[in-house]
Amino acid sequence: MQITDRPLRADAERNRRLLLDAARALFAERGLGVSLDDIAERAGVGVGTAYRRFGSREALIDALFEERVEEVLGLAREALAREDPWAALKSFLESSIALQAADRGLKEVLLGADGRHARVTRIRDGMRPLVGQIFVRAQEAGVLRADFAPQDMPFLQMMLGSVVDASESVAPGLWRRYLALLLDGMRAGGPAPGPLDPPPVDWGQLTDVLACWRPPRR
Amino acid sequence: MQITDRPLRADAERNRRLLLDAARALFAERGLGVSLDDIAERAGVGVGTAYRRFGSREALIDALFEERVEEVLGLAREALAREDPWAALKSFLESSIALQAADRGLKEVLLGADGRHARVTRIRDGMRPLVGQIFVRAQEAGVLRADFAPQDMPFLQMMLGSVVDASESVAPGLWRRYLALLLDGMRAGGPAPGPLDPPPVDWGQLTDVLACWRPPRR
């Protein structure tokens, strides 16, 4: 474990960056489950180097996601900045799922496999009031059904996340179809729902999707 | 591997049943991932016995789920027997998710982790026309939105399945809330949606749910 803050030698610093970059790419594409060995290989350095630099996979994850907390909170703030309360809700859901679809690792950090961890509670605490505000505003404007609650948010993420996981490689963006469906269910009053945007997958694609569906761990 | 069909000795037959029963219980509660060793332990017999009787975990799974295909198809037929096309759709969704919630192993077989397998295609082929009929009937009656398709069905199962997995131990039946939401999104015309039936989880429960959420395998 590296503790001192004496500056690293130039080559060591370069390797640190290579590792961080490799980790970011691998976490994004395969989730937090990737081994430090895999990351080291991708970075083109030995495993030993990876362990000397970060001590453990956990520490590397912390180093990586530290910087991204703000990015996520930013999406909520951006959504809140919109005039129209419904558009705010919609854009928040859309952008946060898109972020999750683009980065499996981030999704796993946010949904909190391992909720005890500080990195999770930090994000969650920052998020809660913002999400609350988005919801309340939409409900006061009468566009979001009154029996909906901010606690429902993570479940929407979960549901759409499961579609992302299953279908992203076969029909990327299919999740938007089900987001549209959910939004129609969440809408109170207002105009008739628009058409379900991405069309459904065809039977062949469906077979492919199900062929690589995997049950959740444990 | 047991191939001959000469009748088993009485004690061997009894052990076979014990194993099947133990497997059924364990698959239901923990999914297809349980090891044959675990099953043998639960059954109160040695591992050797389990392997002599079934040859492999796969063979045991086949033996077990063989008999349940009909049970699942039965749900669809039962739903189709209903007068009201919307009630048929609703009850089919409800009963099939309830079945999945009660039996993780069955869910994994149906959603097809391992779609190449014969047991899956059998169910799927039997299911397709029935689901198609339920959908078409609801659409012709003008109660199901026209841009919905039978291929959407497995994704509904997936989405609700992810809620089941995450929340069943903390807030059993919470999935009904999101089923109600989805149904409201799927409905065309007709009466205003009823209230979202189970209320949302509270913040404490949500923390518990997220604390044991696990990302999908691989």
Added chain:
DNA sequence: GCACAAGCGGAGACTTGTTCTCCACTTCTT
């Protein structure tokens, strides 16, 4: 340039968790 602390690579020890084998022993069956 040279000395040497800092850093490196990656084989392999260790861990955990499976699947499956083997065979001395026990139990049914006739």
Added chain:
DNA sequence: AAGAAGTGGAGAACAAGTCTCCGCTTGTGC
């Protein structure tokens, strides 16, 4: 009572990960 059938469970074989160790290499300061 004999012997065929069946049993249990230690442990071999494998898989996939985490992390250590140490001989060799390299950047840095003088």
